[in-house]
Amino acid sequence: MNLSAIDRDICFRMRRVARIMSDEHRYIEDMRATLCEAIWDRSITRARDAFNRYRAAISVHFAVEEDVLFPEIGFANPDEKPEIERLVQAHDRLLEELVEMGDQLESLAGEDFSRRLEGHATIFSLCESNEEALVSRVAAAGVS
Numbered sequence: 551m552n553l554s555a556i557d558r559d560i561c562f563r564m565r566r567v568a569r570i571m572s573d574e575h576r577y578i579e580d581m582r583a584t585l586c587e588a589i590w591d592r593s594i595t596r597a598r599d600a601f602n603r604y605r606a607a608i609s610v611h612f613a614v615e616e617d618v619l620f621p622e623i624g625f626a627n628p629d630e631k632p633e634i635e636r637l638v639q640a641h642d643r644l645l646e647e648l649v650e651m652g653d654q655l656e657s658l659a660g661e662d663f664s665r666r667l668e669g670h671a672t673i674f675s676l677c678e679s680n681e682e683a684l685v686s687r688v689a690a691a692g693v694s
């Protein structure tokens with residue numbers, strides 16, 4: 551297939567974005583591990599600090615995806631718009647849950663908070679896998 555310069559540029563940038571996204575997802579997972587350690591150490595000050603950083607990192611990560619990445623993908627690949635809408639809805643639910651979790655950090659028992667964090671992390675991972683698959687599809691489009 552003969553790709554236009556614009557198509558080649560999109561493919562190139564999507565491959566770069568895929569690497570950056572994977573790095574960011576791992577960085578967020580590391581932040582969650584730090585949060586888990588603080589919870590298990592019963593260090594509420596460290597847990598609060600780690601939680602606030604974790605929530606801020608996810609919030610910024612989602613904002614960049616929604617404000618920069620997804621619009622570009624949707625413009626270049628209108629067929630992906632339903633998937634983008636599902637991802638944005640998943641982001642909204644994940645952010646809402648983080649707000650609730652933030653309100654409960656000091657009041658929930660460590661085990662209960664950890665269970666809730668684990669559930670959140672599972673949904674976050676699924677969402678991030680779907681994002682990486684989306685970017686991979688766009689990056690591969692027309693290349694093969």
Ligand SMILES: [Fe+2]
Pocket residue numbers: 571611615678681
């Ligand atoms: Fe992401």
